[in-house]
Amino acid sequence: xxxxxxxxxxxxxxxxxxxxxxxxxxxxxxxxxxxxxxxxxxxxxxxxxxxxxxxxxxxxxxxxxxxxxxxxxxxxxxxxxxxxxxxxxxxxxxxxxxxxxxxxxxxxxxxxxxxxxxxxxxxxxxxxxxxxxxxxxxxxxxxxxxxxxxxxxxxxxxxx
Numbered sequence: 001x002x003x004x005x006x007x008x009x010x011x012x013x014x015x016x017x018x019x020x021x022x023x024x025x026x027x028x029x030x031x032x033x034x035x036x037x038x039x040x041x042x043x044x045x046x047x048x049x050x051x052x053x054x055x056x057x058x059x060x061x062x063x064x065x066x067x068x069x070x071x072x073x074x075x076x077x078x079x080x081x082x083x084x085x086x087x088x089x090x091x092x093x094x095x096x097x098x099x100x101x102x103x104x105x106x107x108x109x110x111x112x113x114x115x116x117x118x119x120x121x122x123x124x125x126x127x128x129x130x131x132x133x134x135x136x137x138x139x140x141x142x143x144x145x146x147x148x149x150x151x152x153x154x155x156x157x158x159x160x
Contacts, residue, residue: 024061024103025083027096030078045090051092052077053099074107106138109154116145130154146153 032050033040040048054077059071087094096104108130115128130140131149134156144150 022058023055024058024105025099026056026105026107027099028052028054028074028107029031030081030110032088050081050089052081052094053095058103104137106133108138108140109142111141111143111151113142115142116147117143124126128152137140 029049031047033044033048048108052074054070056069056073060066063069072154100123118125125145127145128142128148130138130142133140133154140152140154142152142154144152
């Protein structure tokens with residue numbers, strides 16, 4: 001998504017001035033039940049989701065190893081936040097509103113949710129999609145339907 005935006009930005013430039021090195025933001029959600037500040041009983045059934053915002057330089061994302069840079073940034077943010085997963089929760093919504101005016105990508109889902117292992121009585125799904133990503137500048141992540149350690153990445157772009 002960032003690479004397609006970057007191509008668009010460069011084609012819109014009349015002169016040959018390089019794009020200023022700005023930041024791109026990823027919004028990710030992660031389970032925080034095991035956070036030090038949350039004390040939930042082992043029998044708790046539900047989720048305890050924390051929101052994290054990861055900033056990465058645009059030129060690193062559009063480079064050859066952009067997906068690796070994004071992955072490492074997200075992983076580092078989640079690992080660093082394990083001890084205080086709900087820190088800053090009172091400003092999450094206003095933070096997201098502010099970032100929606102910038103280069104922002106939401107990350108929906110997680111391979112750990114094991115959507116292809118879900119069975120509500122009529123069998124496991126053949127295909128799973130996060131349908132809201134076409135309107136929210138988001139990508140989706142899920143486990144791979146073929147099993148193994150793969151990850152499915154969903155992306156919806158405008159037709160242009």
